[in-house]
Amino acid sequence: MSDTREQILEQIKVQGDLVRQLKAAKESKEKTAPSGGGRVSSSGVPAQRQQQQPQKQQQAQEQQQQHEQLQQIDEEVARLLALKATLGGDAAPTNQKFTLKTPKGTRDYGPQQMTLRQGVLDKIVQVFKRHGGEAIDTPVFELKEVLTGKYGEDSKLIYDLKDQGGEILSMRYDLTVPLARYLAMNKISSIKRYHIAKVYRRDNPAMTKGRYREFYQCDFDIAGTYDPMLPDAECVKIVSEILDSLDIGDYVIKLNHRQLLDGMFQACGVPTDSFRTICSAVDKLDKSPWADVRKEMVEEKGLDEAAADRIGEYVRLSGGAELVEQLLGDEKLKAVPNAVKGLEGMKQLLKYCSIFGLDKRVSFDLSLARGLDYYTGVIYEGVLKGESASVASPAKTSQQNGEQANEPATVGSVAGGGRYDNLVGMFDPRGKAVPCVGVSIGVERIFSVLEARAAASGLKLRTSDVEVYVASAHKGLHEQRLKVLNLLWDAGVKAEHSYKLNPKLLVQLQHCEEHQIPLVVVLGDAELAQGLVKLREVTTREETNVKLEDLAAEIRRRQQSA
């Protein structure tokens, strides 16, 4: 490394000398033969030719030569900068020539968005903790092999890391597979865990709808061998508590069961081999009409037309406990053990959901399929209804990154999950299974809805918690300000000042109004001489003199009574 560096430094020196020589040559020439002047050039052009040529031609030739010289200087300078750039750092203070942006499908969160987001996440964590959740965290990337064969057709959306020597890594695609890896690796057979972290999918971003390539997931999962539907129903309850607490509008939690789907496919005459691929076609029903999905089944996936039509009959059904009873009586379904098991599971789940007061929130929906391969039992999805699903005025930042236009700005699914009893076993060397059920909250979509609502309301969130601003009434008080700040910080008071030696009082007071800081301490020599400072309420502009030693306590008192 350092040898190369030395070599480059030597090259830079040589190149630098060359550039200096060229520039010097050009300057000396300009002194003797200013461009446009009628004098004979002293350059290397043969005198004989100069005499033969008329003046105009001579001028043109000189200009051409100068142009070439300038071009050579430019090239050599560029070569010098390139050499310096290979060293990096201060040696290469070149400004960037690329577009200043975040990677496609990603965004920054500024203070306003962070404040909103933190509020949402806090509410979600509160619900997770209310249900006894423990937090875990896993690395943002995994050995590629960990993710292989877990996501079906979506595997193509996984981000891979470059092979830089060492392990082959991929970015996590969700938080579920890392959880399964964690449980198998640490031989944990039961846990109730939540995990809030970013996941990565190389999908087509649709950022007005809150669909990003980098996005937060908030997952709650219950792992362990328990009695049927008890943990599953609690996950549905958690979704409803979260959507209620976020006050995001009306929603429905769609429920279905993978065993019932498989049984239904069997009853409709789908070959066993095609269950998963037909299932991922059904999964598209939330975005595409039945005609398109049927076409995919028949034309792309080679399904018999009659079988597709039979599926079409079922997937239009949704309802409650009465639909379960109806389907338990269905001739085709009751002949298939998987279908009956799935229906009996649904019956029990709906019973528990009813105890949890969710009758009006849940809907048994046969069109719900969910894309991921690893589900084995209950699946569910929380969907915003009507008005609440639309993002009226998409936040500014969501338009930066080349998203697809023309998509309707509706949000739809904001939570999803299900039971996956075999995933942990896929990681265990002996195949030991740990049954799991979980839910993932689609917070990015929730952020989109709430950001749009905040933008529409025109209200500005406070993005800092500063309680007191320490201001100077006149010049020469910066050290006094630092003393007062130190006193306040040490007492735990949130305080700031202007970082200027002699700021204008008006500017300081304006800062407080703009940033909604409630209190200002105004320092002045007259008060300080008596050990006093002025404490001013920003909104009322009321001022009181307070003893310096009582200041922190007085601020505490006012904050508590506010």
Add this chain to the structure above:
Amino acid sequence: MSDTREQILEQIKVQGDLVRQLKAAKESKEKTAPSGGGRVSSSGVPAQRQQQQPQKQQQAQEQQQQHEQLQQIDEEVARLLALKATLGGDAAPTNQKFTLKTPKGTRDYGPQQMTLRQGVLDKIVQVFKRHGGEAIDTPVFELKEVLTGKYGEDSKLIYDLKDQGGEILSMRYDLTVPLARYLAMNKISSIKRYHIAKVYRRDNPAMTKGRYREFYQCDFDIAGTYDPMLPDAECVKIVSEILDSLDIGDYVIKLNHRQLLDGMFQACGVPTDSFRTICSAVDKLDKSPWADVRKEMVEEKGLDEAAADRIGEYVRLSGGAELVEQLLGDEKLKAVPNAVKGLEGMKQLLKYCSIFGLDKRVSFDLSLARGLDYYTGVIYEGVLKGESASVASPAKTSQQNGEQANEPATVGSVAGGGRYDNLVGMFDPRGKAVPCVGVSIGVERIFSVLEARAAASGLKLRTSDVEVYVASAHKGLHEQRLKVLNLLWDAGVKAEHSYKLNPKLLVQLQHCEEHQIPLVVVLGDAELAQGLVKLREVTTREETNVKLEDLAAEIRRRQQSA
């Protein structure tokens, strides 16, 4: 995609048929010619040869044939599984053959570690907010060009993403360059922001020392054009407040100034071109003895021996305001304007630190250099002293991932930062500078120290907040339990149960003791008939009957008085 899939499905069908044929052939052969039996084979071996060969040879030949047949079946089954694996999902329920681990240099955080970590982060955020910090967040990866030329020799440690078509991306290496990109991109000229997120460095992990390839950084930065050293001194104050609040032991905050370092290099006769490379050699003084650093300067970086020795004289100096005065009188330094400017900056900084009560916490240290290229002014580093720096019993998880052995388990630097006035300008198309100063808290190292301390104390942290466990005294009460749970959750009480239909009471009570849950609601038919439940204190085992409608309020009351 789906065409290929169909082709694979067809191949799977053909391959499946082949496997079935082979197995059927083997079975039919076994029926007629069981292995080891003396009977004549009815297989394709010519009868003529059978008669010529003695029985033993015949047997051996049959066994060989059977072996080959089995081998063929195995191979064809493997081919079938491989085909299915390309489809992913349920079609390929193969268990993994790779070691179950997290990527090199990374780790999972379990609930115990998360609880400890969350406590640390909460304290840090509290300090950031006390100083008026606003939160931002940026994507985990950036366009590779954003990171290029910012980290000097460390650039080789950047993780790149694979080129999967589209933009060329790299994982963030720190939070400072993304901040600079964010400020330039959004034309923000002043902000006080904090950012807590993971960063990525392909370094040699030393996990007992808390050095990982994926690790959290907690950064606080003040951007804006302000008067000298006012924001800088506040950053030093923030480091001290954080280390104090974490109660992590004795520490020192080393201070130095890049301008002084450059001036010192100039005074010692280092060529201007070599300032950065000599600076990164000095940076190694916290890990290597002077002799090694001198060798690097002279042998690897071609520095004059006399110049190296002059540097050696300076870098052994450390002290306070008196050292600044001494150096302002130094013949070599006072001839160099950069050195004088650096020293005058240090004088002012030490003055402000003194007002902040940090005289005993800070040390002006000429050996402090910091590796990163982008610093232009003050630099500082918080270092744990003596006992507090050692990690007596490294946490179990830190030994999983092939870290370097034999490293002494000391922690050292736990915070660092400095002023970087040109970084934002490198991103601005017009080179508009936004002066910045900031600090980064090395929380992983802090976690290591606190984890070791927790492990040594043997105390177990509570990892969930459950206030009440809802238990059944006898069979058949699971629906009643769900009703009570629902009532508690809706009242905001943190509650859980066993997820078993009919759990044993003793098992339920043991769960509460193990998990330090303070209260149990015990349901029994006798009490329920009167609209009552038993409320039991886990530690005292005291039981009281409470009306169901008063339960939530009673639990609130007890939690508040506890």
